[in-house]
Amino acid sequence: DTGVSQDPRHKITKRGQNVTFRCDPISEHNRLYWYRQTLGQGPEFLTYFQNEAQLEKSRLLSDRFSAERPKGSFSTLEIQRTEQGDSAMYLCASSLIGAETQYFGPGTRLLVL
Amino acid sequence: AQSVSQHNHHVILSEAASLELGCNYSYGGTVNLFWYVQYPGQHLQLLLKYFSGDPLVKGIKGFEAEFIKSKFSFNLRKPSVQWSDTAEYFCAGGDTGGGNKLTFGTGTQLKVEL
Numbered sequence: 001d002t003g004v005s006q007d008p009r010h011k012i013t014k015r016g017q018n019v020t021f022r023c024d025p026i027s028e029h030n031r032l033y034w035y036r037q038t039l040g041q042g043p044e045f046l047t048y049f050q051n052e053a054q055l056e057k058s059r060l061l062s063d064r065f066s067a068e069r070p071k072g073s074f075s076t077l078e079i080q081r082t083e084q085g086d087s088a089m090y091l092c093a094s095s096l097i098g099a100e101t102q103y104f105g106p107g108t109r110l111l112v113l
Numbered sequence: 114a115q116s117v118s119q120h121n122h123h124v125i126l127s128e129a130a131s132l133e134l135g136c137n138y139s140y141g142g143t144v145n146l147f148w149y150v151q152y153p154g155q156h157l158q159l160l161l162k163y164f165s166g167d168p169l170v171k172g173i174k175g176f177e178a179e180f181i182k183s184k185f186s187f188n189l190r191k192p193s194v195q196w197s198d199t200a201e202y203f204c205a206g207g208d209t210g211g212g213n214k215l216t217f218g219t220g221t222q223l224k225v226e227l
Contacts, residue, residue: 002203035215040216040219040220041220042117042203042205048212048214062114100164101147101162103159104156104157
């Protein structure tokens with residue numbers, strides 16, 4: 001059990017650029033979640049997958065955001081045409097169905113200039 | 114809509130003082146409740162959780178929380194804090210009917226002074 005890993009840990013980009021983040025969940029965890037955390041706030045739910053199926057997306061997830069989990073293992077979160085308001089910590093978590101405890105990764109901190 | 118509120122945003126205590134952090138939730142159905150902790154420079158870690166059964170749950174590092182359904186509360190307690198408890202604490206509710214996605218409170222920054 002190596003824990004949830006995320007890559008990169010930090011990303012600085014210019015407004016209008018596209019960025020992609022990767023999350024590797026704990027092996028055999030079939031649920032994978034993405035959250036966003038801004039300064040002074042708790043994490044906010046973005047979307048989650050059960051195996052490879054994306055089952056729910058928050059209204060926070062505009063059409064510039066897309067997430068995939070192609071083989072039910074790792075996941076990617078892409079933000080197109082980044083805006084300064086996208087600057088945040090993007091967190092990934094995973095869990096087993098039925099166990100319901102989510103384990104969080106270290107996050108990817110995004111800064112959009 | 115689900116919501117979780119934490120009353121204290123910043124708490125400063127001396128070592129050995131007792132701690133109680135408030136958390137209230139608003140959920141339409143069955144909810145799982147969690148407290149997570151984030152130590153400086155580290156990722157979110159689970160402190161304790163409540164799914165059902167005994168409303169007093171014990172977690173790691175001497176923390177406990179009590180689920181009081183009539184008050185919609187899930188307060189975190191520790192009888193004697195240590196300097197190493199300095200961290201940010203988040204209360205969260207999991208929607209059992211919605212893939213257990215979590216709704217977090219805004220967090221409480223705890224500083225324990227020697």
